[in-house]
Amino acid sequence: DAGVIQSPRHEVTEMGQEVTLxxxxxxxxxxxxxxxxxxxxxxxxxxxFNNNVPIDDSGMPEDRFSAKMPNASFSTLKIxxxxxxxxxxxxxxxxTDRNQPQHFGDGTRLSIL
Amino acid sequence: SQQGEEDPQALSIQEGENATxxxxxxTSINNLQWYRxxxxxxxxxxxxxxxxxxxxxxxxxxxxxxxxxxSSSLLITASRAADTASYFCAxxxxxxxxxxxxxxxxxxxxx
Numbered sequence: 001d002a003g004v005i006q007s008p009r010h011e012v013t014e015m016g017q018e019v020t021l022x023x024x025x026x027x028x029x030x031x032x033x034x035x036x037x038x039x040x041x042x043x044x045x046x047x048x049f050n051n052n053v054p055i056d057d058s059g060m061p062e063d064r065f066s067a068k069m070p071n072a073s074f075s076t077l078k079i080x081x082x083x084x085x086x087x088x089x090x091x092x093x094x095x096t097d098r099n100q101p102q103h104f105g106d107g108t109r110l111s112i113l
Numbered sequence: 114s115q116q117g118e119e120d121p122q123a124l125s126i127q128e129g130e131n132a133t134x135x136x137x138x139x140t141s142i143n144n145l146q147w148y149r150x151x152x153x154x155x156x157x158x159x160x161x162x163x164x165x166x167x168x169x170x171x172x173x174x175x176x177x178x179x180x181x182x183x184s185s186s187l188l189i190t191a192s193r194a195a196d197t198a199s200y201f202c203a204x205x206x207x208x209x210x211x212x213x214x215x216x217x218x219x220x221x222x223x224x
Binding site: 004031033042043045048056091093098099101102103104105106107 | 143144146153154155156157158161201203205209210211212213214215216217
């Protein structure tokens, strides 16, 4: 079992640029979660999907953020345009059900200059 | 919104000692989970305790749950340097919402 795979592991870009983060969940997991982690705010849930359908995106901070899950094995989180305050570690996690143990990827460390 | 709050925020102990971390929450729950996060890595699930359970063990880990006090504790016995990590509790609130994670306890085990 390969676990949850995220790419890239690190991303450094200038403000105003579009950023796309990618996630491959564990096969057979129906739920996929996107989180943002910062020292100040801890781990924040941005959006989650069930069977590729977005269920709750109330954690998405602004319209600059969007997420898609075109199929059961792939999801993207896009920031356009990016701002320095978006700098954080972004995690993807998957689970068999909403309240079951989540399996996390190793995250994407994003730095917006 | 923050449901689980860990205490203490940081803990430093000597190798071989026991480490106890606490989690308090506000609303009724279906289950409570503990996770570990090593530096630069994602969170790893450690143990799940259901609301009708009072204690659960997994290796050197012991978790207790007191629903009347809305609190849980994670005990790591005979700690090792490799236990150095952040530990998070996550609650499953009653209702159709996903897990809510606390801000974590940073544990340092000194060899």
